[in-house]
Amino acid sequence: MSGAKIFLCGAVVAVLSCFFVQFAGAQITDPSEVTALKAIRNSLIDPFNELKNWDSGDPCTSEWTGITCYNSTLSDGYLHVQELQLLKRNLSGNLSPELGQLSYMKILDFMWNKINGSIPKEIGNITALELLLVNGNQLSGPLPEELGYLPNLNRIQIDQNHISGPVPKSFANLNKTKHFHMNNNSISGQIPSELSRLPELLHLLLDNNNLTGSLPPELSRFPKLLILQLDNNNFSGSSIPASYGNMAQLLKLSLRNCSLQGAVPDLSRIQQLGYLDLSQNRLTGSIPSSRLSDNITTIDLSNNLLSGSIPSSFSDLPHLQRLSLENNKLNGSVPSTIWENVTLTGNESLILDFQNNSLANITSALNPPANVTLLLYGNPVCANANQLNIVEFCQPQIVQAPGGSTNSKISCPPCPTDLDYENNPLYPIPCFCSVPLALGYRLKSPGFSDFRPYEHSFEEYLTSGLLLYLYQLEIVSFLWEEGPRLRMYLKLFPNATLFNASEVRRIQDMFTGWLIPDSDIFGPYELLNFTLGSYGPVISNASRSGLGTGAMVGIVLGAVAGAATLSAVITMLILRRHSKYRLVPKKRTLSRIPVKIDGVKDFTFEEMALATNNFSSSTQVGQGGYGKVYRGVLADGTVVAIKRAQQGSLQGSKEFFTEIELLSRLHHRNLVSLIGYCDEEDEQMLVYEFMANGSLRDHLSARCKEPLKFSMRLRIALGSARGILYLHTEADPPIFHRDIKATNILLDSKFIAKVADFGLSRLAPVPDTEGTVPAHVSTVVKGTPGYLDPEYFLTHKLTDKSDVYSLGVVFLELLTGMHPISHGKNIVREVTTAYQSGMMFSVIDSLMGSYPSECIEKFVSLALRCCQDETDARPSMAEVFREVENIWRMTPEVDVTPSESTATDAGKTVTPPSSSLAAGNPYVSSDVSGSNLLSGAIPTITPR
Known part of the structure; x- marks a missing residue:
């Protein structure tokens, strides 16, 4: 040189x-924040050594427990703490004033510990703070004025502590705050009327404190307030301002046991009101006769001094669950109209508690339905209970809101014991063992008195908020607590055997960051605990710093x-200065599993990079759990599909080698061909022939521009069955695929179906020394939920009939367009129910257009026989192929020797019957052109 x-x-x-x-x-935590964190650690008592890794390393780069940092440095060149989350860590001691030095922090979470002392005023310096979560501790002292100057604060949760003193007037400056949860403390003084200036406030929970003075009429000016909950305070001598009837957005008004006097205001203008509790006060006068919102579930006016009759406006409230008027001075008759026009279904019920009033008459015979509870004890009318035949309604009772378990268990074989496996009782296939997450969850201000009718709605609300399927949530139990609050014990099950670490963190962040959208009926929630169980080591060792x-x-x-x-x-x-691509090839190393197989090319990493323009996003054509798939062009011009695993994964090197070894000796027109592989350090790629028309699932989507017609779907079914039949009977030795699904059936440029992805495949049993071939292979259950053979699930015995079951599910997808599992519904159950009820054609994919109904009937019958729970009840793959071929042959005017090299099909078409087999099968006319032949269109003949 x-x-x-x-x-x-x-x-x-x-x-x-x-x-x-x-x-x-630059890539270190701001030194001032490191100092602050050490001071915070020193002010805490950590009996179980939860913060042991806070004693060494850098907070952001060494993954200190509970610390999350920004993904990159800010303009000052340092990393900064974004979240400090120490939920339920058994910590005691004090909150250090040095918390105020974490000036970039957005989430401060010390919920459900045993921390005492006061809230440091220095927290008011954290201008980025969005969530202040210190509920469930032993904090005392007043609320610092400085908290009222946090410009980005969204939620302040200080409930269930011992905090005293007044609500600072400075809190009226919290223009972004939506949630004030300050209940169950010792806060005193009057509610500042200035709070009414808050433009975004949704929930004001100040119940169970020592508040006094008058209820500020100005609170009616909240533009967005949904819940006003002030129970168990002492507003002695105050009345309920009439202006509260103008709170147009209000969903819940709860002023129980507040020493209130005066009249019940007219609340009929609150069109969304769902829950009203004014009980245990000294309210007088009559109950307003104007009708409340149709959304109302609970009306509790008990334990007051109300007089007059029970108004007829309480009739015909469609969602009413509880009307409590006991312990007042109401007179007149018992109004049977309240229940006469109410329709209650399922587990819906209505409680009418009129005990201890002055009701002296009944207007007609009292005969409420079984799910209506009528309580009349302590009324003059009960003096003649025997003559009036109302003895059953005149017994003293205290009705408690129901709780308990919601899902019954089924009898299943025991799950493995190496992890916290459990049977998911809701999984579409019974007795599926997986490892759930357990959590304690509480609705802090629910808008109902009986949870049971809302159970399914809650499941839909929570799973949709968490982006999970319905069957992944189990409500193990629920219990009403003082408040009233609804406490639940929930389990979240993975869609496979385990959640991965990133999914656990995502779910936890959804809860602790309050990223699940609010619900009008369920109200605010709180996370009581989040039990990682077997996931603990995985999560604690996983980086949350975002570096x-x-x-x-x-x-x-x-x-x-x-x-x-x-x-x-x-x-x-x-x-390498002249290289077109600046990506340096990885150093070649020995494969973790030696891979040298004749007929399969060994590509270098650089060749793969050149073929995909450095794995440009413009060449990406798919993505799965293993990694990404790219369209590549080799040096000789061959177009290929390159499946590139995430570094160190590809579902494990064993599966990588399995696919290479199997595909190198499998050659069939209905199996995807393997061209080569790349196995260099930390890189594993498989190179296949390129399938121009993607997967079968792509073409069953409603978003597909040219939906597949029936004849094309039948061709795909025939090709798929032929490929699997080859695996079972002609491959040497035979092979069980073990992961047949719509995304593993690919379509080439002529729509020829080819079975792909042999990473989970297993060789079929070989004859033993006596020449006997075992009927199954004993193996760990692997595959895709929704396609898995139930008997394989239970016994771990893999057979050729396991592939038959999976292909049967694919056939049902071809017929209906549905996913195997969608919104808690299983395709096998849905089609079976429709078939048995004579409504088979109601589930046929409408995008398929016209079809020959007789062929559809036979295809449905075959698919359901493939999906029988018992192995012996299913046909063999040879029988499946033969029956699909027969259906093909009986399709009117179809080519009886279908060629896999063309896409021309012919036959009769019919308009899909509207409901059942009895609807008939009239033929319709259709022209045939080159374009619709490719879509599987078939010409018509004269109606028979």
Whole structure:
């Protein structure tokens, strides 16, 4: 190398050395925040050593427990703490004033610990703070005025502590705050009328405190308030302002046991009101006769001094669950109209508690339905209970809101014991063992008195908010607590055997970040505990700092970089200065499983990079759990599909090798061909023939521009069955695929179906020493939920009939367009129910257009026989292929020797019957052109 080049290299080395040193210094936590965190640690008592890793390393780069940092440095060059989440860690001690130095923090969470002392005023310095969560501790002292100047605060939860003193007037400055949860403390003084200026407030929960004075009429000015809950305070001598009837958005008004006087205001203008509790006050006068909202579930006016009759406006309230008027001075007759026009179904019920009033008459015979509870004890009318035949209604009772378990267990074989496996009682296939997450969950202000009618709605609300399926949630139990609040014990089951670490973190963040949308009927919630169980070590060791791999490498390089290392890097770059692609090929290493198989090409990483333009996003054509799929063009012009695993995954090297080894010796027109592979350090890729028309699932989607017609679907079924039949009977030795599904049936440019993805495949049993072939392979259950053979689930015995079951599900997808599992519904059950009830055609995919009904009937029957729970009840793959071929042959005017090299089909078509087999099968006319032949259209003949 010339002197000039040496000088240039030296200069570059010097510059890069400075860069790496500076870069390394930047990727650390702000030193002032490190100091603050250590002070916070020292102020806490940690009996179970939950914060043991706070004693060494950098908070952001060493993954300190509960610490989440920003994904990149800010303008000052340091990393900063974004979240401090220490939910239920058995911590005691005090909150350190140094918390105020975490000025970039958005979430401060110390919920459900045993921390005492006061809330530091320095928290008011954290201008980025959005969630202040310290509920469920032993905090005392007043609320700092400084908290009222947090410009981004969304939620303040200080409930269930011992906080005293008044609500600071400065809280009226919290213009972004939506949730004030300050219940169950010792807060005193009057509610500041200035709070009514808050433009975004949704929930004001100040119940169970020592508030006094008058109820401010100004609270009616809240523009968005949904819940006003002030129970168990002492507004002695105050009345309920009439202006509260103008709170148009209000969903819940709860002023129980507040020493209120005066009249019940007219609340009929609150069109969304669902829950009204004014009980245990000293309210007088009559009950307003105007009708309340149709959304009302609960009206509790008990334990007051109300007089007059029970108004007829309480009749015909469609969602009413409880009307409590006991312990008043109401007179007149018992109004049977309240229940006469109410329709209650299922587990819906209505409680009418009129005990201890002055009701002296009945207007007609009292005969409420079984799910209406009528309580009349303590009324004059009960003096003649025997003559009036109302003895059953005159017994003293205290009606409690029901609780208990919601799902019954089924008898299943025991699950493995190495992890916290459980049977998911709601999984579409019985006795599926997986590891759930357990959590304690509480509705803080529900808008109903009886949860049972809302159970399914709650399941839909929570699973949709968490982006889970209905069957992944089990409500183990629910219990009403003082408040009233509804406490639940929930389990969340994975869609496979385990949640991965990122999914657990996502779910936890959804709860702790309050990212689940609010619900009008269920109100605000709180997370009581989030039990990781078997996931604990996985999550605690997983990085939550958000630092990329490059940042971590930068830190290491910055620390160890020297002139020799940098010179080597520069030399390499100079030698490759003419390369079109700046991505350096990985160093070749020995495969973790030796892969050298004749007939399959071994590609280099650089060849793969060249074929995909450096794995450009523009070449990506798919993505799955293993990684991404790219469309590539090899040096000889061959178009290929390259499946690139996420580093270190590809479902494991064993499956990588399995697919190569199997596909290298499988050659059939209905199986995807393997062209080659790449197995270099930390990179594993499989190279297949390119399938221009993607997967079968792509073409069953409602978003598909040209839906598949019946004849094309039948061709795909025939090709798929032929490919699997080859695996079972002609491959040597035979093979069980073990993961047949619509996404693993690919379509080439001529719509020829080809079975793909052999990573989970197993060789069929071989004859033993006596020449007997075992009927099954004993193996760990693997596959895709919705396609898995139930008997394989239960026994771990894999057979050829396991593939038959999976293909039967694919056939049902072809017929209906449905997913195997969708919104808690299982395709096998749905089609079976429709078939048995004579409504088979109601589930046939409307996008398919016209079809021959007789062929549909036979195809449905075959698919359901493939999906029988018992192995012996299913046909063999040879029988499946033969029956599909017969259906093909009986399709009117179809080519009886279908060619897989063309896409021309013919036959009669019929308009889909509207409801049942009895609806008939009139034929309709249709023209045939080249375009609709490819879509599977079939010409018509004269109606018979």
